[in-house]
Amino acid sequence: MISDLFSLTVLLGIISSGIRLATPYLFASIGEAFSQRSGVLNLGVEGQMILGAFTAFYVVMNTENLLLGVLAAMGVGALMGLAMGFVSITLQAQQGISGIGFYLFGLGMSNLLFQLLVGTVETVSGFPKVPLPILSDIPVIGELFFDHNILVYLAFLIVPIASFVLNKTNLGLKIRSVGENPEAADSLGVSVSKVRYFTTIFGGAMSGLSGASLSIALLNVFQLGMTAGQGFIAVALVYFGAWRPWGVLAGALLFSLVNGLQLWIQVLGINIPSEFAVMMPYILTIFVLTLSRSKYGAPSALTKPFEREG
Amino acid sequence: MKSRLNAILDALLPLFATLAALLVGAIMLIILDVNPLVAYGALLNGAFGSSNALAETLVKATPLLLVGLGICIAYRGNVINIGGEGQMIVGAIVATWFGLRYTNMPGWLMITLAMMLGALAGAVWGGIPGVLKAYFNVNEILSTVMMNAIAVQLLNFVLTGPMIDPIQSEKASQIPQTARLEEAYRLPRLVPTRLHLGALIAVGLAILVYFLLWRTTLGYRIRSVGQNKFASRYAGIKVERYIIIALMLSGALAGLAGVTQVYGVNFRMITDGSTSGFTGRAGYNGIVAALFGSLHPIITIPASILFGALLVGANTMQRVTQVPSALITALNGLVVVFVVSSEIWRKKRQQKRLTIAIEDQEFDEFSNEIPGHSVEEAS
Amino acid sequence: MKKTKIILIFALMLMLIFTACAQQTPVEEPDVEEPSSEEPVEEPEEIEKLSIAIVSPSSINDFAFTQSIYDAMLALQEEYGEDTIEFVYSENMFIVDDAAAAIRDYAASGYDLVIAHGSQYGSSLQEIAPDFPEVSFAWGTTVDTFGQDNIFAYEAASDEGGYVNGVMAAMLTESKVIGVVGPVETGDAKLYVDGFVEGVKATDPEIEVLVTYINNFSDVALAAETAETQIAAGADVMTGTAQMVVGAIGKIQENGGYWFGTQADQANFAPDTVVASQVYHWEVILKEIIELRSQGILGGRSFVANLANGGEVMAFNPEIEIPDDVKAAADQTIAEIKAGGVSESPEIEPLDIAIVSPSSINDFAFTQSIYDAMLALQDEYGEDTINFVYSENMFIVDDAAAAIRDYAASGYNMVIAHGSQYGSSLQEIAPDFPEVSFAWGTTVDTFGQDNIYAYEAASHEGGYVNGVMAAMLTESKVIGVVGPVETGDAKLYVDGFVAGVKATDPDIEVLVTYINNFSDVALAAETAETQIAAGADVMTGTAQMVVGAIGKIQENGGYWFGTQADQADFAPDTVVASQVYHWEVILKEMIGLRSEGTLGGQSFVANLANGGQVMAFNPNIDIPEEVMEAAQATIQGIIDGTITIELP
């Protein structure tokens, strides 16, 4: 049975699962990477995601306007990010814990609003698949990589963009410096809190988008607690990716591909308890990181509030 | 006098913050057409209104305190242990297995052994991220999050297979639970409620952890490693070892929390397929409790009770007012956010007091040492 | 639309709260608790001379709404004497501003009671009343007194008469088609029509009721035209409300059918056609108002005219020979309504029931099934009899235990622990509350305690039926199953499903994947994708996260079989059938036992045979006949025991 794993269908299946599963992680992790690069640890990603998922779903259900849904989800995420920013930047609260608070808040609010405004599980028509001209006609690869909905493309497109912004723009320079040595940035007239507010708001918007990618692009449905801890995995993937967009991509793909693999293992009836199959992506993620021995450290000022003395 | 007042104000700060959060919650309640006074009356009543309510609050606070104590240690060692959920689970699995496997032991002996084994299992589960961090530079936030996910699958596996209640395994429904521990193995009840000895043990451990951190070389080293790795190495402390020890101790206390949940409350393990069904989110809430308690083991005691009261009372409030339970979750989130946010006032005031203290001291010394201003005139 | 409304209502509520806070402080609320009808008023008490003014939107002889209040005044005058009751009226005040002016004018010129007989007059009244604290105002039909102590409110429970009319209409129609002509779908009219339809359906669900709202109160021609249309569609019995229905009555009369009236006795208008009318006797209400006034209470209360208090009366047309059985049914219905419930359910004591369950009441799965059952019970026994509360999302066993104990201690008669993981806690709690019944699901274990009921669903039965159908529908011979954790109800269902498939066609491959998670919708979706990629064209699954999987099989044009809730609403083109739990069947048995003094100690299984489980086939899907037949045969086989399900 195990040999079945190496057939083309299965291989393609795993890869396409990996691409889909990675999509929400990419959005949320890239956003989180930005906020961590500037020194803010946001553990509230999960809450922002689920509230974003609900918002997108609800807006699309009522307006059938997908773009509006995406924007609303990003807006709600950004609002949560703003609140997170206020608490952790202006009020200098413990970031990890306030994040847990925002997670609970987002979880509760999405659930509450769903009960009051929707009531029962419904579908919406979300983003359709957009086969890319020419590219999607390439046999095998075309279907695999170039026949997805627009948010999937966007998720993968965001990786090089994020990398470019971080490394090649003034904004990126500011973000990196604020996360490493806020005093230095401050002494050169860079507003540490402005930069950090920007990244937390951006991170929130991305988390919202991540939620939207679930509820109006990949699944087209909202169900209570549907993010199921993915926000926390997204945070963990930022560590895996050593705060670099390409690293995050590698982490998200690894985790998602192994997740796809374990699904196939179960589908092929390979005889291991399903629990152990489900464990696989987690174990492998730790394992790979243990072996790879990242040379990059965390941003020096991560979780440290900045306050000019005097 | 003044310093005592300040200390009291500091200690009450989380309480004020909680009240502020509840005030925001009141608006939501009004929107849901529920009288906030009735709701919060129910909350207070549910948390403290009767001896039974009080006992429930303490039962809830017990695992929070145990996990929170572990967080105090880990945090002092500058490691962030988000793995309390997983550590509770493996601690409970091992202790439960032991209690079911060996029957007819004296109760006190079994309880002692089970606690030790559970703590050990938790320590191992916490130690793995510790080793990974110390020697392989794997970030512990990542590894503990992953270890939680692994632990819950382990739980699902043993409770549906190897450790399932033999009675259940014959039934079609196959509830994923273990058999019950025998009567003798259960933690004694303190008063005729569900309040069990575990609560006292947790308080005892809080004092012990306080001593450990500030009165022993081990604690000294953990704190040293947590504050400054370079200086610790310079002081001859093996930094890696103490990172691991800090996470292991943290895991051990979480493991113990798992044991008390089984031996003190439910007498068996049950899962609903997620972590929180067994742990009651204590692995996460314990972190919050520890931070409410300023990461100080003694202050974590009232902080755990406060947070436990909030959780218990909120459930009562839901029952009485019939608001959707989602509101409770959101409200808890608000409380957490408000309480951590309130810390800034404590910090600000502490800073102020400190500088005043130094000023007084320094000016005294200067006035003794410095011989007048004659030099200035010389220019 | 509904959602926007809720948001609006939220905003409004907020504003209301603020205004209420601002207003309520100085005003002493009259004590509304006082029983308003201590004794039926037979003999009119001596009252002071009273001058009353009526303002109403249509004409006093409209055969409908306005006429009802006018007639009531005449009745009052008759009772108290013209010397005592003096009244004037302003009719056809359809312009609200004019009506406001009239109301103000009457109040200013010393009338004791001004009746604003139109729900549209409310906001005017709210402004005017405070200026005349000595004057009583009455506003109908509504229940809102604006918290002002000189406004009475009154309305009619017109659904009651509607129901009675409906029952009779159902028995009289031969074509099995009934027409209804309504003005605007709101207020009194809607209440009446809804009650009517309910009455019809309760008597014969097969009857088709054509309801047309013409969105107009006065267009008699349009009402006539509507009646023509309905008659053309086969209606032989009709009803309708508001003054323009006279047009409709004329038409049904022409066609020799029957009419049921409301608001006023319409028999005079078409003696050979109108069978019965629900007539308002506002004088019953007005008498109470007058009496309160004589005691110095100028307002602040609201009243409902209904069959029980005589504010509504069924006027049967003596000109028409109503068949005995119809008359008897009508009388019986009236009696039942007066007694407080139309239900045929056995009389039971009022019960307070509490539910504790691990997920959310709208989880589309396990918890929702028990919640829906409670609603069904309430529907059946009435909300007065069945009062229930719930604690949802009690995934922490310990919290659930606290909740269960708390409910038991606070006097609930029955506490339902709807989660197999709660058993252990229940075992401890139940002995402490011997007077309380506990129910534990889903399991069969009562722990030998005589106040615990156990209930579970034979979900493998529905699973088996689903499996049989799935096996017949798959073309690829591959079927996918998405499960949460391999245990309990989920395992039972999946095992039953697999058995059903294999029994039908052993060659079919069934791919079972447990994702070990109840909420990860994305992972469920991905699992479905994987199974589809592996060839699955028919799928099933259980627990709330399966919505992700349903979406995927839908995209791929395959079939889905549901369980726990009817999932056809969710994906009408994909869900072939769902196994639905009807816990109310079980709960009714428990309630019945309890009323006989048995508090527990028995276990129940919801299955196909006892109706606790029902197969809901999706009417939107064209299920091939042989599949449908096989399904029915399987159900029958399971029920009569000829099919035994082999579980692993």
Add this chain to the structure above:
Amino acid sequence: MTDLELNSGKKVRIESVTMQGITKRFPGVLANDRVDFDVKASEVHALLGENGAGKSTLMKILYGLYHQDSGEIYINDELVKINSPTDAINLGIGMIHQHFMLVPTLTVTENVALGLPSSRGPLTDLDRVSKRILELADLYGLRIDPNAYIWQLSVGQQQRVEIIKALYRGADLLILDEPTAVLTPQEVDELFGIMRQMVNDGFGLIFISHKLHEVIEISHRVTVLRNGKKVGTRPTSEVDKSELAKWMVGHAIDFITTTDQIQCGEVRLKLENVSCESDRGAKGLKDINLELCSGEILGLAGVSGNGQRDLAEVIVGLRKVSSGKIFLEDEDITGADVDVLIKKMLSYIPEERMRDGMIKDFTVAENLILREHDQPKYSDNGFLKLKSIENHAKELIKLFQIKTPSHKTMAKSLSGGNIQKIVLARELSRKPRTIIAAQPTRGLDIGAAEYVREQLIIQRNNGTAVLLISEDLDEIFALSDRIAVIYEGKIMGILSREDATKEKIGLLMAGVLPAEQA
């Protein structure tokens, strides 16, 4: 308003800056008390004072990092308001902070470009910036690789980056906050060369220091602060060292040197062909052979970054030896753990005391037992003996005159000098047999530095072996019995004090062997 013009970016060349009556109060501390200060174009104005005298505070006010409670600032006789570093930069003021304001994970170019508008809009224009850096570097002799990461650079090079940052922003008034504290003598000379050139080009420079000879060497005028108050301002040519010292400290100071020659005792520490790897591309050690006797101070001279740190760490057990052997009192201690060596009474005063030598969030008492916390004196079977720890702390606080409210105060709330004293008190009070002292007086004010030197001499006189690693040649010559010179991880030679001259040592430090010297 002219200040409006200035703030709006219209750049006026700074001819003079005048600060008048500046007062700044921190919660509880009067950091500046009505201080007047001025600086003109083409001069170096030294600001002299002990640690905590208020020099840095005054300059941070000028740079917009702090706001004065009262007092005015004038540029070219026009009142200006400086609310932030951005304002200061726009006015043409640059500041080289004592602790460098650099982001270690960024390149030189990125550090310079940070916070500046780019010619390419939102995109960085690093190529242009690095070209300009090279131009500036050329102009002032600031050799630097624009593409290097900051963490790869030596302290001296990092300082150059700081100067370039200021120049790049068009500063024509430069505040140098203790710029020499971290530099080697050669680097100091280089810096002074740069400063002189800048003065010639019309820059105004404020030079903050507590090193008298440097002030006398480089400045045109000197202002002395003490306790937040201005003591006075004088042209440098009119003052001498001892006078300035008296101003600074408030009383006269005697400079000490070792004069007596003590006979070397047994060999306490011996390194045989020791080599090691270093961090991040630095050179490490190559075949070091060294003997240290009891009762002597062996001075190790060398330009910063030539392996001094590695040598110290290898000896005290913080760094692995790749080859060779180390003996402490004839016992092979190669690869021994730090705690073992501590018990052998090996004391170590680390170079970066703030980072390596103490724990900010520990109390003074806890810091005072950092290296001995598990000795029987302070702990008993794993339990700390709080009473004896407290007594120990009280004793040392008195003995070493550590200014702290109590032994329970967190170390972080003490001044830098006092934190240094904690480290010294701890390492010197334990009756060590061997002391490795790395830059023990760096960052100390005169009084404290002299005190430390005195302590080292007392230790030596008591028969302790002292390895004094210092980049301050004056100090080396003042204290050492023998002088070793390290260059690129190798010992270039060991001279007795009699044989040593500054020239000889200087050449060895530059890597020129005696044979070549001829």
